[in-house]
Structure formats: structure tokens, C-alpha cells
Amino acid sequence: MTTADASDSTPSSKVPRTERGRRTLRKLLDAAAIEFGERGFHEASITGITRRAGTALGSFYTYFDSKDEIFRALVDDLSGKVREAAKNALQSELPALETERAAFAGFLHFAREHKEIYRIIDECEFVDPQSFRQHYQTTANRIHERLTQGVKRGELREGLGEAHAWAIMGMNVFLGLRYAVWSDDASPEELADLANSILREGIARKPDGEA
Amino acid sequence: MTTADASDSTPSSKVPRTERGRRTLRKLLDAAAIEFGERGFHEASITGITRRAGTALGSFYTYFDSKDEIFRALVDDLSGKVREAAKNALQSELPALETERAAFAGFLHFAREHKEIYRIIDECEFVDPQSFRQHYQTTANRIHERLTQGVKRGELREGLGEAHAWAIMGMNVFLGLRYAVWSDDASPEELADLANSILREGIARKPDGEA
Numbered sequence: 412m413t414t415a416d417a418s419d420s421t422p423s424s425k426v427p428r429t430e431r432g433r434r435t436l437r438k439l440l441d442a443a444a445i446e447f448g449e450r451g452f453h454e455a456s457i458t459g460i461t462r463r464a465g466t467a468l469g470s471f472y473t474y475f476d477s478k479d480e481i482f483r484a485l486v487d488d489l490s491g492k493v494r495e496a497a498k499n500a501l502q503s504e505l506p507a508l509e510t511e512r513a514a515f516a517g518f519l520h521f522a523r524e525h526k527e528i529y530r531i532i533d534e535c536e537f538v539d540p541q542s543f544r545q546h547y548q549t550t551a552n553r554i555h556e557r558l559t560q561g562v563k564r565g566e567l568r569e570g571l572g573e574a575h576a577w578a579i580m581g582m583n584v585f586l587g588l589r590y591a592v593w594s595d596d597a598s599p600e601e602l603a604d605l606a607n608s609i610l611r612e613g614i615a616r617k618p619d620g621e622a
Numbered sequence: 623m624t625t626a627d628a629s630d631s632t633p634s635s636k637v638p639r640t641e642r643g644r645r646t647l648r649k650l651l652d653a654a655a656i657e658f659g660e661r662g663f664h665e666a667s668i669t670g671i672t673r674r675a676g677t678a679l680g681s682f683y684t685y686f687d688s689k690d691e692i693f694r695a696l697v698d699d700l701s702g703k704v705r706e707a708a709k710n711a712l713q714s715e716l717p718a719l720e721t722e723r724a725a726f727a728g729f730l731h732f733a734r735e736h737k738e739i740y741r742i743i744d745e746c747e748f749v750d751p752q753s754f755r756q757h758y759q760t761t762a763n764r765i766h767e768r769l770t771q772g773v774k775r776g777e778l779r780e781g782l783g784e785a786h787a788w789a790i791m792g793m794n795v796f797l798g799l800r801y802a803v804w805s806d807d808a809s810p811e812e813l814a815d816l817a818n819s820i821l822r823e824g825i826a827r828k829p830d831g832e833a
Contacts, residue, residue: 451748453664508825508826530747533744533747533748534747534748536741536744536745537662537744537745537748544804547796547799547800551800558825562827565827566826566827567825567826567827568823568825568826568827568828569827571825574797574800574801574808574813574816575816575820575825577796577797577800577801578793578796578797578816578817578820579793580796581792581793581794581795581796581797582789582790582792582793583792584792584796585758585788585789585791585792585793585795586785586788586789586792588758589758589762589785589788590785590788593755597785602785605785605786605789606789609786609789609820609821609824610820610824610825610826611824611826612779612823612824612826613820613821613822613823613824614719614769614778614779614782614786614821615719615777615778615779615821615822615823616773616776616777616778616779616780617779
């Protein structure tokens with residue numbers, strides 16, 4: 412539930428012990444997403460976050476020591492939400508390519524509702540490079556695991572590895588940036604179909620007579 | 623040759639008129655790439671740039687009014703170099719998929735030698751969002767044009783559009799980040815082969831008996 416659990420930088424004493432505390436922490440993280448998303452890291456302020464959250468300044472310092480610390484916790488929180496959005500879209504028994512389609516469609520729906528995520532993750536490259544790398548490496552590892560399963564089940568071709576996972580992730584991230592964040596030109600399902608058609612058959616023309 | 627020619631923000635009076643002036647401008651832009659790449663936009667300074675360039679402070683102000691202005695010119699300059707790196711790798715008569723392979727390999731060689739480019743383009747999202755969009759939109763447009771040619775010649779399948787170009791660009795950018803900037807794990811040729819195999823045939827297993 413709490414981001415703080417997963418964050419090395421947050422001492423365990425700061426994990427909320429009550430339901431009320433968990434709600435306050437949640438409000439602070441949601442407010443931070445808007446504050447950092449709208450103003451960027453350098454312009455964002457702790458009082459801006461607590462004002463948006465409707466909490467006292469003291470509540471902020473119950474959970475975080477600094478703007479840097481809540482930013483790191485937020486990236487970790489968003490990274491977890493991306494994971495959940497993709498996972499919730501999955502059913503365990505889907506074929507490998509359908510799994511990739513569903514995971515990407517789930518991500519696109521999430522990105523449309525949380526357009527600030529791109530800016531926050533991207534700014535993380537400068538504010539906290541380690542979390543930036545970790546977000547993408549973790550995401551690539553999940554895709555890589557799914558590909559490995561698909562190869563084992565004989566649905567995907569042999570020889571797929573980490574680099575194929577990075578290629579798929581890059582395709583998904585850029586399609587999401589262009590068509591879910593910069594505009595709403597295409598529906599998540601259309602985009603997921605398009606990406607899936609590249610994974611299914613590539614972009615070459617089939618020789619005549621082939622299906 | 624000069625970035626300034628192509629930059630709306632640089633009045634024409636600032637375009638160098640002599641060979642010596644062009645060399646000075648080139649030195650300033652190369653120094654800016656290192657200064658911004660190493661220190662980031664906020665920490666970078668004009669004196670840091672002129673020190674690295676070995677030029678007087680006055681030379682800087684001959685061509686640029688501010689740190690923002692040389693940053694914008696630098697992004698424009700790097701964007702042009704990426705274009706050149708991809709273009710130089712192309713031969714006019716290559717088949718469509720070979721063209722994509724060669725363009726990507728050219729980009730990877732460039733990125734390995736200019737690792738700072740990712741950081742500078744990425745930071746551009748925050749320093750100058752319009753140039754950031756323009757860099758990617760222009761790159762996608764080039765890929766889209768090549769795809770359209772390939773479809774016309776019957777080498778690529780019907781229905782490829784702008785979104786396919788964004789998907790290919792995303793694949794290339796993320797493979798470059800992971801394997802040309804973060805590490806030197808794989809050669810540009812291996813990576814270009816890998817990306818090309820996705821474009822050629824996707825990742826699905828072929829039914830038995832098919833080549």
C-alpha cells in the first residue's frame with residue numbers, strides 16, 4: 412500500500428501506523444504529483460504540496476524530510492502504479508502477444524488519466540538519476556520475464572532477450588507520449604493494436620499468397 | 623554549417639560572417655554540449671562554457687544573449703547532427719528495411735561518441751519544451767517519410783503511418799539509451815540487427831515449416 416515501505420530513503424519510523432495516517436500520506440503523494448507535474452521540481456514547493464493536499468505543514472514533515480525525499484517517494488509510487496495498471500489489465504491465461512497488448516492498453520489508460528507521469532519520470536533523470544534508471548530497468552525486467560514465458564510456451568520466437576524488452580518498452584513509451592499525453596488522437600485500444608501488429612508481424616510486406 | 627542559420631531565436635546579425643567567426647561559434651557550441659551534458663542546465667554557466675571553449679566572454683555575447691539562448695541553439699545543433707549521422711549512413715538505393723537498419727546504426731555510433739546528447743535533449747523538455755517536441759516530431763516525420771516510400775515501393779505493408787514512425791523512434795531511442803549511453807554492452811551493428819529483426823518479422827514464433 413504505502414510507497415514508503417519500498418523506499419530505502421524513508422526510515423521505517425515514517426511508515427504510517429494508522430488508517431488516518433495512510434490517508435494523509437496518500438493525499439500528500441497525490442498532491443505532490445500535481446505540484447511537480449504542473450510546476451516542475453525546481454519551482455515546486457513543500458507549501459504548494461500541503462496546500463493542495465489540504466494538510467498542515469507538520470503532516471508533511473511527519474513523513475518526509477525534504478522536497479527531494481517526497482519526489483523520490485512519488486517516483487516510486489508512480490512506478491508502482493504503472494506496474495499495477497499494466498498488471499490489472501492482464502488475465503493469467505492470455506497468449507503472450509495478447510498479454511503485451513493488454514499490458515500496453517492498461518498503461519495507456521493510466522497515462523491518459525495521469526498525464527503528469529511523463530514529466531515527473533523524465534525530470535527524475537535530473538533530480539534523482541538512480542530512481543530514473545530503476546524505473547525503466549524494473550519495467551524492462553517485467554517485459555523480459557513475460558517474453559521469456561512466451562518463448563518457453565512456444566508462442567514467441569527463440570532468442571528474445573533483455574534488449575527486445577527495451578525495444579518494446581521504448582515503442583510503448585513514445586506512443587504513449589505522443590498519443591496519450593500530447594494529444595488524445597487515438598484510443599488506447601487502437602494504439603495497442605498498432606503496437607501489437609508490429610510485434611506480431613513486423614512492418615514488411617508479406618510475399619504474395621501468404622496470409 | 624551553422625546552427626544559427628536554422629534558429630529562429632538567433633537574429634541574422636549574429637550569424638558569423640567570417641571563417642574565424644564560424645570556428646568560434648563551433649567551439650562555443652561544442653563546449654556548451656560538454657558543460658550542459660556534465661553539469662545540467664541549472665548548474666551550467668556561461669563562464670564555464672567560454673572557459674571550455676577557450677574564448678573570451680565577449681565572444682559568447684557576440685553570438686548569444688543568454689544561457690537559454692545557447693541551450694536552444696545547442697539542441698537545434700544536436701538535432702541536426704542526429705539527422706546527419708542517420709543520413710550519412712544511408713545509401714540511396716537500399717531496400718526500406720535496410721534503410722532503417724543503416725539509419726539506426728548511424729544514430730547509435732553517434733550516440734556512443736556523444737553520450738551527452740540524451741541528457742541535453744531530455745533536459746530540453748523542461749528548459750525549452752517547444753524545441754523538445756520539435757526534435758522528436760521532426761525525427762518521426764523523417765521516419766514516416768521513409769516508411770511511406772517503402773510502402774509505395776511495395777516493400778512495406780500497407781497502412782503504415784505516423785504512429786508506426788513514433789513506435790520505431792521509441793524503440794531506437796530506448797535501445798540507444800540502454801546500450802549506447804548507459805553501457806557499451808552491444809555493438810551498434812548487433813543492436814541494429816535486433817531492432818531490424820522486430821521490424822522484419824515481429825517477435826512471434828513462425829508456424830512450423832515457414833522460413
